[in-house]
Amino acid sequence: xxxxxxxxxxxxxxxxxxxxxxxxxxxxxxxxxxxxxxxxxxxxxxxxxxxxxxxxxxxxxxxxxxxxxxxxxxxxxxxxxxxxxxxxxxxxxxxxxxxxxxxxxxxxxxxxxxxxxxxxxxxxxxxxxxxxxxxxxxxxxxxxxxxxxxxxxxxxxxxxxxxxxxxxxxxxxxxxxxxxxxxxxxxxxxxxxxxxxxxxxxxxxxxxxxxxxxxxxxxxxxxxxxxxxxxxxxxxxxxxxxxxxxxxxxxxxxxxxxxxxxxxxxxxxxxxxxxxxxxxxxxxxxxxxxxxxxxxxxxx
Ligand code: NDP
Numbered sequence: 001x002x003x004x005x006x007x008x009x010x011x012x013x014x015x016x017x018x019x020x021x022x023x024x025x026x027x028x029x030x031x032x033x034x035x036x037x038x039x040x041x042x043x044x045x046x047x048x049x050x051x052x053x054x055x056x057x058x059x060x061x062x063x064x065x066x067x068x069x070x071x072x073x074x075x076x077x078x079x080x081x082x083x084x085x086x087x088x089x090x091x092x093x094x095x096x097x098x099x100x101x102x103x104x105x106x107x108x109x110x111x112x113x114x115x116x117x118x119x120x121x122x123x124x125x126x127x128x129x130x131x132x133x134x135x136x137x138x139x140x141x142x143x144x145x146x147x148x149x150x151x152x153x154x155x156x157x158x159x160x161x162x163x164x165x166x167x168x169x170x171x172x173x174x175x176x177x178x179x180x181x182x183x184x185x186x187x188x189x190x191x192x193x194x195x196x197x198x199x200x201x202x203x204x205x206x207x208x209x210x211x212x213x214x215x216x217x218x219x220x221x222x223x224x225x226x227x228x229x230x231x232x233x234x235x236x237x238x239x240x241x242x243x244x245x246x247x248x249x250x251x252x253x254x255x256x257x258x259x260x261x262x263x264x265x266x267x268x269x270x271x272x273x274x275x276x277x278x279x280x281x282x283x284x285x286x287x288x289x290x291x292x293x294x295x296x297x298x299x300x
Contacts, residue, residue, distance in 0.1 A: 003227070003260040006149050012272035015148065015298070016061055019279045022295045023062040026286065034286035035064040036094040036120065036278075037086045041079065041105065042072035047098045054096070054275055061279050066092065072102050079105060080113050087115040093289055094120035094282035117289060120281040123170065131177050131300075138281055139300045143175035145273025146207055146228045147182070147300055153226060153262055158183040163200050165189045165216065165250070166209035171230055175207050178300055196220070208250035218255025227256050227263040230270045 026032045036058045040051045051067060058065035068082060079097075086095050095118045101107050111119070116126040122140035130137030139147075150157055162184040166172035176188045189199050197220040200206055206227045208216050213233035221227060231250030240246065249266030257263050264270055280298035287294050 003257045004153075004262040005257075006153055006226075006228075006262050006264045006269060008145070008149065008264055008269040008272045011149055011152065012145075012276035015145075015273070015276035015280055016057065018295065018298060019276070019283050020061040022283045022287075022298070026283075026292075027062065030290065030292065032286065032290055033062070033064050033091075034094070034282050035066060035089075035092045036096065036282045037066040037068065037089075037092045038096045038098060039068045039070065039079070039082060039086075040098045041070045041074050042102050044100070047100075051098055054278060057275055057279060058282070063279070063282060064091065074102075074105075076105050076109070079110060083110070083113050087113075087118065092118065093286035094118055094278075096121050096278065118285055120278055120285055122174065122281070128169070128174075131174060131181075134181055138285065139178065139277075140170055140174045141274045141277035141281060142171050142209075142230060142270060143178050144277040144281070144300055145270055146175060146230065147178045148277070148297075149228065149264065149270075149273065150179075150205060150226065151182070156182075157205070160184045160204040161187075161202055162205040162207065163187045163189055163203035164207045164209065165193075165196070165200070166207075166211075166230070168209065171209040172207075175209065175230075179205070179207075181300065206251075210250040212250055213248045214250070214252040216251040216256060218252065218257075218259045221256050221259040223259050224261035225259075227251050227260045228270060229253070229264050229266050231266065232271060 038051050055065040086092050095114050111123045116124045119138050122138040127137040162179045164172050164176045167190045176186045179186045200220040209230035229249035229251040233248050234245045237244045237246040247267045284299050
């Protein structure tokens with residue numbers, strides 16, 4: 001039987017709608033407008049597209065969007081000074097430094113200079129520690145989006161076997177922590193994992209965050225399992241015309257969809273949820289900063 005398609009585009013629109021409702025209530029009841037500052041250093045074309053789209057959606061849900069575009073040669077000192085200024089600006093509730101940064105800048109140092117309460121990407125070492133110890137934190141957007149989709153599809157995840165393929169700090173590790181927090185039995189697989197297909201075959205939930213096009217095959221999937229495909233890989237698509245490309249995930253969609261119970265497509269699965277969760281995190285950060293109740297359903 002063909003898998004249920006988990007429609008991330010539709011789900012993300014729902015999350016943005018919820019965020020917009022909370023923003024409207026914050027304005028009407030408390031005279032507060034959440035503000036998100038995005039800092040972009042350099043002119044990486046992909047980063048520019050992301051930043052534009054983040055800014056557009058921030059405004060669409062009624063929040064203030066501030067973009068700081070800095071020269072590629074910006075010094076570490078100047079970047080840290082800018083972050084310091086945003087840290088103390090009461091109109092700014094979320095700060096995102098677009099990664100990757102140019103090579104002369106120390107990414108860890110920069111991220112850890114953000115006020116953890118405004119760290120809407122959830123990459124600050126304090127937030128990593130809070131998440132790892134099951135305390136209230138800012139949760140990285142992509143894994144948060146995956147968790148929301150899984151909870152929405154399954155209800156409780158308690159007792160399920162989950163395999164996360166990939167151990168990066170931005171996706172794999174926080175994803176595993178979140179699944180553990182929801183009482184899954186979690187295995188983290190990576191490039192040194194022995195017999196990966198066999199490991200994946202045990203899972204009720206498979207999260208693929210590898211960066212290898214169509215690597216996870218249908219015969220790795222336990223019948224009825226849920227496949228969350230985080231991968232975004234661009235392949236040449238000469239059939240669409242010269243120089244054209246197409247996006248594929250880390251799972252081979254056609255073969256996995258034949259066996260899985262549910263699957264996220266690429267594009268239109270996890271991708272749209274990432275920005276929606278950034279907006280959700282900004283609303284959460286704003287509520288926390290003002291001592292207000294956190295929006296339900298928008299946090300882990
Ligand atoms: P990284 O490159 O940081 O991590 C990839 C992970 O995959 C590593 O842990 C690596 O293992 C593991 N891996 C590599 N090859 C294999 C293999 N053959 N078998 C098993 N594991 C393997 O990637 P990210 O976590 O940043 O991103 C993963 C994917 O998700 C990418 O396609 C990226 O574009 C996408 N992405 C999508 C987002 C979205 O919004 N939808 C957001 C962020 C990322 P090891 O540690 O041993 O090297």
